[in-house]
Amino acid sequence: MRKIKESKICVVCKKPMEWRKSWRNNWQEVKYCSDRCRKNKRVMKSNTPEI
Numbered sequence: 001m002r003k004i005k006e007s008k009i010c011v012v013c014k015k016p017m018e019w020r021k022s023w024r025n026n027w028q029e030v031k032y033c034s035d036r037c038r039k040n041k042r043v044m045k046s047n048t049p050e051i
Helices: 035-039 041-047
Strands: 007-009 016-018
Touching: 035 041
Parallel strands: none
Antiparallel strands: 007 016
């Protein structure tokens, strides 16, 4: 039987990301799906329109 993997939504690109073995020690702190999103976190926030 396969274990169901946890998933989260990236705070920058809003894409779903699944648990990875490399994140096993800090899954609770993971916010970004990739280095690209992590590096662009300020750019994406400034591009979002104010409502």
